[in-house]
Every structure is written in C-alpha cells, then in structure tokens.
Amino acid sequence: MNLRKLIGGLALSALMAVPVSAQTLRYATIGEPPSLDVQMGTATLASTISQHMFETLYAFDAANAPQPFLATGETISDDGKTIVISLRDGVMFHNGDTMDAEDVAASLSRWGEHGARGKLLDMESVEATGELEVTISLAAPNGAWKSVLAFVNGGPVIYPAEIVSEAAGEPIAAENYVGTGPYQFGELRPNRYVELLKFEDYSAHPDAPDGAAGERVANFDALRFIPVPDVGTRMSGVQAGDYDYAEYISGDLYGLVKDDPSVQVKISAAPIFGLMFMNSEAGPMATNFKLRQAVLAALNMEQALQVSVGEPELFEATGAYFGEGNIWHTEAGTDAYNQGDPEKAKRLAEEAGYDGTPIKLLVSTNYKAHFDDASVFTRQLADAGINVQMVVVDWATLLQLRAQPSEWDMFMTHHGTVPDPVLLTMMNDSYPGWWQTEEKHELLADFTETSVLEERQAVWEDLQALMYEQVPAIKVGNLYSYDIASPDLTTAWESAPAFPYFWGASK
Amino acid sequence: MSRYVIRRTGAAIMTLIAASIVIFAFIHLIPGDPVYVMLGDGATPEQVAALRDRLGLDEPLVMQYLIWAGNALRGDLGVSIFFETPVTQVIAEGAETSILLASVTMVWIILIGVPVGILAAIRQGTLIDQGLSGLAMLAASLPTFWVGLYLILIFAAGLGWFPSSGYPSIFEEGGLVNLRYLVLPSLALAAPNAALILRLTRASMLDVAREDYIRTARAKGIRPTRVVLRHILRNALLAVVSAFGFTFAALISEAVVTETVFALPGIGRTVVQSILRRDYPVIQGVILITVCLYLVINLIVDLSYRYLDPRVELE
Secondary structure, X not given: OOHHHHHHHHHHHXXXXXXXXXXXXXXXXXXXXXXXXXXXXXXXHHHHHHOOOOOOOEEEOOOOXXXXXXXXXXXXXXXXXXXXXXXXXXXXXXXXXXXXXXXXXXXHHHHHHHOOOHHHOOXXXXXXXXXXXXXXXXXXXXXXXHHHHHOOOOOOOOOOHHHHHHHOOOOOOHHHOOXXXXXXXXXEEOOOEEEEEEOOOOOOOOOOOEOOEOOOOOOOOEEEEEEOOOHHXXXXXXXXXXXXXXXXXXXXXXXXXXXXXXXXXXXXXXXEEEEEEEOOOOOOOOOOHHHHHHHHHHOOHHHHHHHHOOOHHHEEOOOOXXXXXXXXXXXXXXXXXXXXXXXXXXXXXXXXXXXXXXXXXXXXXXXXXXXXXXXXXXXXXXXXXXXXXXXXXXXXXXXXXXXXXXXXXXXXXXXXXXXXXXXXXXXXXXXXXXXXXXXXXXXHHHHHHOOOHHHHHHHHHHHHHHHHHOOOEEEEEEEOOEEEEOOOOEOOOOOEOOOOOOOOOEO | OHHHHHHHHHHHHHHHHHHHHHHHHHHHHOOOOHHHHHHOOOOOHHHHHHHHHXXXXXXXXXXXXHHHHHHXXXXXXXEOOOOOOEHHXXXXXXXXXXXXXXXXXXXXXXXXXXXXXXXXHHOOOOHHHHHHHHHHHHHHHOOHHHHHHHHHHXXXXXXXXXXXXXXXOOOOOOHXXXXXXXXXXXXXXXXXXXXXXXXXXXXXXXXXXXXXXXXXXXXXXXXXXXXXXXXXXXXXXXXXXXHHHHHHHHHHHOOHHHHXXXXXXXXXXXXXXXXXXXXXXXXXXXXXXXXHHHHHHHHHHHHHHHHHOXXXXXX
C-alpha cells in the first residue's frame, strides 16, 4: 500500500465517519466460505450464504416436503422417466434479464454434468420444450427427484444460460454471481466478509411463506457474513452487540449462554451425526461383516457422546438415521446400536477369525468431536480385544488419505441431515468406504424406482436394517449444534435450519 | 558505505532464492491435497482429476517451482486456490490490518517498555524496580489468547468501551475511528513484548552504567539526568533498537493467535487458514513476502547502527 494513498485515505475517511448501517445483518461465521457457486460444492457455509442469491425449482416447506418454487408444477410420464416442469413467469435475474426455459435447461445440464450432486438424478437430457417449460429425461425413474432438485447444498440452482455456458465445469467467478434470489452479490473481501445486498426487483413467490417455500421477504438492506474463527469471540461478539448472529457455538459454552438475557440460543433443527466408515475395498474389514459387527457390538455411544459433546441437552444416542417425526424415521436394525458389550464383541471377533491385526483408524484433530469419539472407541475396542491404531492427521491430509483404500481401515467423519435417504453418503458407491454389495444395489434400485412414498419407506426400512448388518459405517449419535443471536433479531424459524436463512428476518 | 549496501543486498537476494526453494519444497511435502478440500464429500474421481489439471498440480514439482518463481519475479504471486482471487490481493487485504496492528502495538511497546525500563534501571534494587520487574514477568508469561479473551470479556462484552472483534478498514465508513477496533488486540499483543523490551532496556542500561566512562562522567560532575539520558541511554539503546526491528517483523508475521482471538483479517491468520486448506500460492506468497520483510528490516537495523554509534564501521 503506498503512503500517499494511505494518508489520503486517512484524511478522507476521517471526514466520512458514519455509523455502520443498522439494517445490515452481521453473521459471524466459523471461517471463510469456498466458492459460492453452490452447484459445484457441498460446503455448508457456501450453501448458507448462497441460498439468499440463488434459487431452486423446488423448495422445502416447513414439513420438509418439496414444493414448486421457481417451478409451478410438473407432469410425469407413466414410466416415470420423463418429467415436464412448468416455470414461473416473469422471474427476474439480478442482471435484469427474465428467467426462461433456456436458463433452467442450461443450469440443470451443467449441474448434471459437473455438479457436486449432479450424478444423483442420472439425467439423460434436459431440454427447453417451451418458453416456460423444461423436459427432463431420466435414465431410470427416481422417486427422490423432487427432493434432489430442492436441496440447495451442491444442488441445481438456476443461473442465466450465458453465465452457465461460460463457466461450464469451472466454478463461476464472483463477478458472475447472478441468480434470482432476494439478495444479490455485493462484495467478497478475503478474510474480511462476504456481503450480499437486497435485490430491489426481486420476483417473490405469490404464496405465503412456508419453511423455505413461498414468499421470501428481504427486510435487511445487506447481509454481511464475517469470519470469526474463535468460538469464544463469536460468543462475546454477540453479547457485545457486534454481531447479530453467530454459528456453531461449542457445547462447553452452552451453560454460559442458555440463561444469558443478552443472547438467544437457536438449537439446530437438523442434527448432525458422527460416522465411522469401514473400508469395503481393502484391508481386514473389507468383506468381513462379522468383524464389523464385533466392532459395532463393542461400542458404547453414550460414553463417547458424553466425552465429545458433554452437554446432555445437545446430544442423543440414537441409531436411526432419521429422527422421530421425519417421514423416513424407522428403528429397523437399531438393536445393534449402542450395545457396549465387550464380551459379545470378543465372541464375534473370534467367529470372524480376527487375529489381532492392527486396525487403522484415520481421524483428524480439526474436528474435536471426531477425535474424542475415536479415542473413546479405541479404548472400548481394546477392552474387546480389538486392536485399533489411531492415525491422527489434519483434515486436508485425511481427505487425501481416505481416497486411497490401502491407507486406512476405518475413518471418522460426520454427516448432516438430508431430506432423502439417497443423499446419505454411504449410498454413493464412489464415496470412500466404497460400499457396493449386491444386497445394497438391489434395495437401492427398488428404492429409487418408485415415487410412491409408502413403498419407498418400506424399502428404506430394509436398507437401514442392512446398514446395521453389513455395517458400511457406524453412526455415533445425534448432535445438536446451536447458534446464538442477539435478543433483537427475529427470524422466520424457531430452531435453526441446516442452512439458516434470513429472508423474513428483521431486527 | 555504498559498497556495503551493495554487498548486503546481494547477500539478501541469495538468501531470498534459497528461501524460496525451501518454502516451495516444504509446502508441497506436507501431505494433503487442496483439491479434496475444495470439492468436499461428493467429489467423483473425474472431478478431482479435472480440478488438479486446471490448477496445474499435475506438473512435476520442479516445473511448478519454476513457473511460480518466474511469475513471482514479475510480481505475480499467482491466484489463491481457495478464494480464486490474486494472491497479491489476498495479502494486501491482510497487510493493512497486520501493519496497523503491529504499528499500534509498537507504540504501546515503546511508550511503556522503554520509560519503565529506564525507571527500573535508575531505581535498581528498590521496591519500585522489583515491583515493575515482577509485573513484567507476569505480562511476559500470560498467554496472549487468555489476555485477549479477558480484555474482550471486560472491555467489550462487559463495559462496552471497545468493539469485541473484527476490523473494518480505515478506508471504509468509520474512517480513523475504526482504529478503536485495534485497541484491545494491540494491548494483548503488546503485553509480552513490552515486558521483554522493558527487561532489555533495564539490563542494557545497567550494563552501560558500569562502564568506566560513566564513572568518569559522574566524577566530572555532570548532572545525573544528563548522565542517564545522554551517556547511558544513548549507548544502551543500540541493543534495544535492534530488538525493535525484529519485534516489528515478528508482530506482523506471528500475530496469528491475536488475529484469531479478535477475528482480525490479518496476515498471520490468512497463512494458517491457507495451510489448513493447502492453498499453496497464498502460503508461498505470504512466506516469501515475510522473508523479504525480515531481510529489509535486518538491513535497516544494521544501517541504523551507524547513526546511533559512530564507532560502527560499515565495511
């Protein structure tokens, strides 16, 4: 920075000293977001921010059912493979253009080819078949298609056609962030903030707000997402009135904030859960389901959660992958969860022919909970005579190592709440762990072939039971993260959604 | 004198080249791959391969180094893998915060460390000396993050005198008033460093005070204040000034804990986050500039000796 500019700036800025606008929402984030081109990545923070700019054809209502959003409705062919979607008329992009079928077709095609979750639908083609009509052809019927189109995380948000074709397989550059949302891109300052500005010409949905569906009203002039990596600082920043909202406050601070009148606690409505993946490709666990069952039998999840979370209000030792009240909730197979029975584990390990070979458990220190869970598990497994060696690395190293089957036998990660079982990572054959047994493929084919909810629920029961029999991964338990907000902030939701949104919010 | 400067500059350039090789090699030796960090959980092998190719990570390491070093010579440090913006811009964003934080901290260090050190030296062995030295010991021993968090709790969350965290640029709305964001972090950062300067000032004052020429000066009947300020302090400052240089460089590059606690968009935090993300161009760029900074400060400190002590010959 040159001196003249500095001095000039000092003089000028001293003259212009004005208070920060009260109509900016200041959101303290855990770190910097990666690219906000949310089609291309699944980072939670990128989704939280970009959902204010970019919208999807469908959106989840308060009951988590997908409702038409940029779409107005659809017709599906009898074989379930052709979906014709009609679009809302007169939706304006941030650049002033009006959205038409070409934009939607181009966005969906790019997502199908390059998007982070683009392969989920197995689309053969997407075509604009009218001014406001697109036709999607699927290779096979997919009962989850509407949920997949509604999920913003790594999902098919709609961009203008010319921006999509320019970017193709590369992330869209910040200056080309153009969507249809109630906020438009303002400014990205590395390490300082990302700022979104109210889009004055926003084309709101005509229906009343219902979850993320319906009308979205921008009350703030700007949303500013500020990286505040230290959790203690995020907390005292809200207490001091420097931030309106702070995400991911740690469990050990819960006692400090829950009765503090200077903050509101927003416990997440969407639990995340720890997962310990098994290597199905190589090593002693690869095909030995008995040995995996032995590992599962040895684990006492409550003990692990007490160490990794601590605060009883913030965790729940439950083996079901979807919570009570969710349409996908089932207890199938969960008898095998949280047994904490070293004797049984010993017996199973013996039957499995386990000879004491060290089992490599890959874990990172970046997430304290992963490391705490892994430490407790290692101890519990030792009690059952199963010899686990923790391989402790940082997250970036873990991501690289877990892609190589020879480097690990188990690894720790976590998973967020998803709207449909097909979005669980173990359903993906190419996700590290590479669970691809015949039984899984048969059930998964049945599951995606039908759109009838009851049939799909029945197959999901069998799938969850299979997950406790073949044990591609072990669920640790539900963990309810929480955020805090200033007392003056009102939001459209009571418990924090997986990706907190701030249309309908005010202060 | 000019020959000395030329020779020193030559040596500095050699150091820089050696450092750039070491930086590059070490950073690429850390396991972990930025591609996996960027693409996240859902990435397919094809996506990984495509991104590696786009980022040029498939080139042999030597080629990657030569491309990077060649561009760096032209002032182009590459593009941040994570932010997708030029590294120079990422560093410039952090530089303002880091330089201002270091400068404000230096002011505290000089205003507190030097006078108090002089006072402790003059009153050597008295209760004042012992009290001040004890306080200095305490300030040097308390961890910065602890001091920082307590400063936030008391002066931001409690009394509300200062903002708790963050730092909007002085070029933004608020202007110079935004410097109040740096008050608490600079105090936290100054505490241990001021204590060290205090102890250093006191020790070198006492060293000089034992010299024969000081005894002579006193014997000649020169006023005690003049002896202290003119004869002892000026000679004692030599060691202190060289410590200033390195303290300043360290304040810029090592303020990472303070920057994290106070959520300051500075260089220290940028580099640590970049290491976690394996954002090679940013790490390389920051370290390269830090090395340059040390080299320049080193040179300035050496040259300043000449003015502080005419006996020093720069040959």
